[in-house]
Amino acid sequence: MIMPELIKAKEPFKFCTRLHLSELTGLRATTLGQLLDFIKEVPGACIYHHTHRFLQQHQYLSPEPPNDFAYWVADVLGEDELGERLASIDTMLYSTIHDLRERIYLTIEDYLKGNPVAKLKFARSGEEFHFIKSVSFILPTNYLVYDLGEFARVLRKITIDSIYFHIFEARLRLEKPTNDFSYWIENSLGDKKLADQISAFDPYTCTLEDLRNKIIQIVERRVSG
Amino acid sequence: MAKIEEYIPLVGQAVIDDLRLLGERLKGKVIQHINSTPVGGGVAEILNRMVPLLRELGVDTKWDVIRGGEQFFEVTKKFHNALHGRAEEIIRRDFEIFMETSQQNIEGVDTYGDVVFVHDPQPIALIKKKAANKWLWRCHIDVSEPDARVWGFLLDFIVQYDSAVFSAPAFSRKLPIRQFLISPSIDPLSDKNKELPQETINSVLRKYGILKNKPILIQISRFDRLKDPVGVIEAYLQVKKYVDCQLILAGGTAADDPEGFQVLEEVREKAKDDPDIHILLLPQNDIEVNALQRASDVIIQKSIREGFGLTVAEALWKAKPVVASNVGGISLQIKHKYSGLLCHSVEGASFAIKQLLSSPAYAKKLGENGREHIKNNFLITRHLRDYMLLFLSLYYPEDVVQLC
Numbered sequence: 001m002i003m004p005e006l007i008k009a010k011e012p013f014k015f016c017t018r019l020h021l022s023e024l025t026g027l028r029a030t031t032l033g034q035l036l037d038f039i040k041e042v043p044g045a046c047i048y049h050h051t052h053r054f055l056q057q058h059q060y061l062s063p064e065p066p067n068d069f070a071y072w073v074a075d076v077l078g079e080d081e082l083g084e085r086l087a088s089i090d091t092m093l094y095s096t097i098h099d100l101r102e103r104i105y106l107t108i109e110d111y112l113k114g115n116p117v118a119k120l121k122f123a124r125s126g127e128e129f130h131f132i133k134s135v136s137f138i139l140p141t142n143y144l145v146y147d148l149g150e151f152a153r154v155l156r157k158i159t160i161d162s163i164y165f166h167i168f169e170a171r172l173r174l175e176k177p178t179n180d181f182s183y184w185i186e187n188s189l190g191d192k193k194l195a196d197q198i199s200a201f202d203p204y205t206c207t208l209e210d211l212r213n214k215i216i217q218i219v220e221r222r223v224s225g
Numbered sequence: 226m227a228k229i230e231e232y233i234p235l236v237g238q239a240v241i242d243d244l245r246l247l248g249e250r251l252k253g254k255v256i257q258h259i260n261s262t263p264v265g266g267g268v269a270e271i272l273n274r275m276v277p278l279l280r281e282l283g284v285d286t287k288w289d290v291i292r293g294g295e296q297f298f299e300v301t302k303k304f305h306n307a308l309h310g311r312a313e314e315i316i317r318r319d320f321e322i323f324m325e326t327s328q329q330n331i332e333g334v335d336t337y338g339d340v341v342f343v344h345d346p347q348p349i350a351l352i353k354k355k356a357a358n359k360w361l362w363r364c365h366i367d368v369s370e371p372d373a374r375v376w377g378f379l380l381d382f383i384v385q386y387d388s389a390v391f392s393a394p395a396f397s398r399k400l401p402i403r404q405f406l407i408s409p410s411i412d413p414l415s416d417k418n419k420e421l422p423q424e425t426i427n428s429v430l431r432k433y434g435i436l437k438n439k440p441i442l443i444q445i446s447r448f449d450r451l452k453d454p455v456g457v458i459e460a461y462l463q464v465k466k467y468v469d470c471q472l473i474l475a476g477g478t479a480a481d482d483p484e485g486f487q488v489l490e491e492v493r494e495k496a497k498d499d500p501d502i503h504i505l506l507l508p509q510n511d512i513e514v515n516a517l518q519r520a521s522d523v524i525i526q527k528s529i530r531e532g533f534g535l536t537v538a539e540a541l542w543k544a545k546p547v548v549a550s551n552v553g554g555i556s557l558q559i560k561h562k563y564s565g566l567l568c569h570s571v572e573g574a575s576f577a578i579k580q581l582l583s584s585p586a587y588a589k590k591l592g593e594n595g596r597e598h599i600k601n602n603f604l605i606t607r608h609l610r611d612y613m614l615l616f617l618s619l620y621y622p623e624d625v626v627q628l629c
Binding site: 022044137138 | 551
């Protein structure tokens with residue numbers, strides 16, 4: 001089969017990787033009221049950590065692992081309905097940590113209005129919610145690509161941390177308009193259709209390995225015409 | 226000792242590439258570890274493996290040890306117990322002994338590192354030598370409920386460090402310095418964790434007279450009340466009413482521990498003459514521990530208190546379904562119903578074990594998830610990465626550090 005000639009990008013895509021360290025704050029909540037107060041005041045790096053940690057640490061679980069807040073209120077405090085509401089917050093709708101934080105605390109406040117007794121529940125000793133910050137280190141890798149063929153090949157072997165960075169962190173934490181892959185494909189390769197296909201995914205509903213495979217599939221379909 | 230390349234088949238080339246990228250960023254910096262002993266104990270064990278690997282990754286790593294006499298180490302042992310929350314009689318003279326030896330070390334130890342990485346309380350007072358270099362204090366102890374007097378004494382030193390490191394979130398408290406969470410790790414290439422031929426596993430079972438004719442439950446821990454071996458037998462007896470199975474309780478000899486002997490007697494009494502309970506006094510033999518874990522169907526860790534509980538990581542690494550108490554660092558290793566089952570009581574443990582024995586597919590899935598979780602989060606390669614990021618964090622105070 002004759003492969004169509006691949007468009008060369010104006011600017012190459014430089015794969016970066018993101019490695020993180022967990023910074024402890026010493027802040028802990030034992031009730032829903034305390035959780036709510038801390039969610040309003042902790043650094044954005046804490047909100048990011050507790051809404052994204054699960055994706056990286058439990059990347060083999062599927063589908064849709066809960067965020068830490070959802071897990072704690074349901075499993076420790078027994079507030080299943082609130083847990084469900086928090087787990088189903090559509091992170092893709094929020095382009096900043098500020099907005100995501102607001103959605104989380106408004107969800108809890110709204111729930112407490114209808115269920116004031118929930119404020120009286122205490123976590124058992126040892127099951128408190130500990131607030132942790134995510135400290136990210138973004139490093140360049142040695143991978144640099146100019147076309148979709150090379151792009152797909154590197155996607156196969158790059159660390160999951162790199163894919164994670166370009167899809168999740170670049171958008172939400174560095175407040176870019178879309179994920180890095182779609183941005184490069186649209187602006188350097190001029191392929192808006194493919195860029196839109198990738199940005200249309202909800203990456204929060206699959207494992208990181210599934211996400212890698214889905215992106216490779218779409219790109220390879222495009223490459224083979 | 227394994228070389229860094231030998232980890233590639235287990236964690237992938239890309240993970241090792243990332244470690245090398247980090248190593249390059251630390252070129253020119255001397256990292257100096259300081260602890261109280263070159264052999265024996267968990268800290269020395271992990272440093273013995275990590276120091277050569279860090280050097281291979283291009284990080285100029287040194288390791289020095291403080292000196293101390295018998296009295297000093299008796300005091301630091303008391304501190305250790307008190308930090309674990311155990312009642313200890315600590316008098317003013319103990320603090321004086323600690324400071325006298327510390328002063329000798331302050332005068333005798335050269336703290337030449339660009340980063341001085343102090344492990345545990347024994348060398349903590351060296352911080353008095355802090356100059357323009359960076360200082361880290363690593364606490365390997367469970368300090369979730371420390372004795373207030375000892376903690377207060379140490380706090381005066383801790384706050385002078387640039388950052389502190391703890392093994393679990395529950396060990397942290399509000400401090401005026403940065404503090405990081407770095408969990409311990411297991412080495413997948415060590416005798417305790419490496420793959421074993423089936424013949425080795427069979428020969429260990431033969432040696433101890435264990436037949437593989439019914440499911441095997443096992444807890445591997447020293448005979449200590451905090452590991453609740455009697456509770457494990459009670460859980461087994463409840464399971465046995467419904468599922469025919471056997472139990473192995475294996476632990477180290479208790480020659481120098483009178484309480485250990487007493488616990489062992491209680492365990493034997495509880496086991497009575499049940500031929501399906503195997504009480505094994507194991508010598509320090511990592512291959513045998515490895516083989517027994519691999520031969521088992523369910524691994525139990527029913528501790529009442531636990532610092533981190535790396536035996537859980539060892540079990541999960543072997544893709545075994547685990548039932549463990551929700552204490553200490555165990556909840557970091559097991560997410561209930563995802564990568565194992567957590568329990569709070571004998572009844573809870575027995576219910577969980579029955580579930581696993583009755584649903585092999587579920588048990589298999591939990592074990593597989595558990596292995597993946599350990600692979601991603603609790604292997605020595607992750608520990609190396611965290612340490613290198615920790616060193617970098619001393620030079621970059623931001624939450625997002627862009628080195629691109």
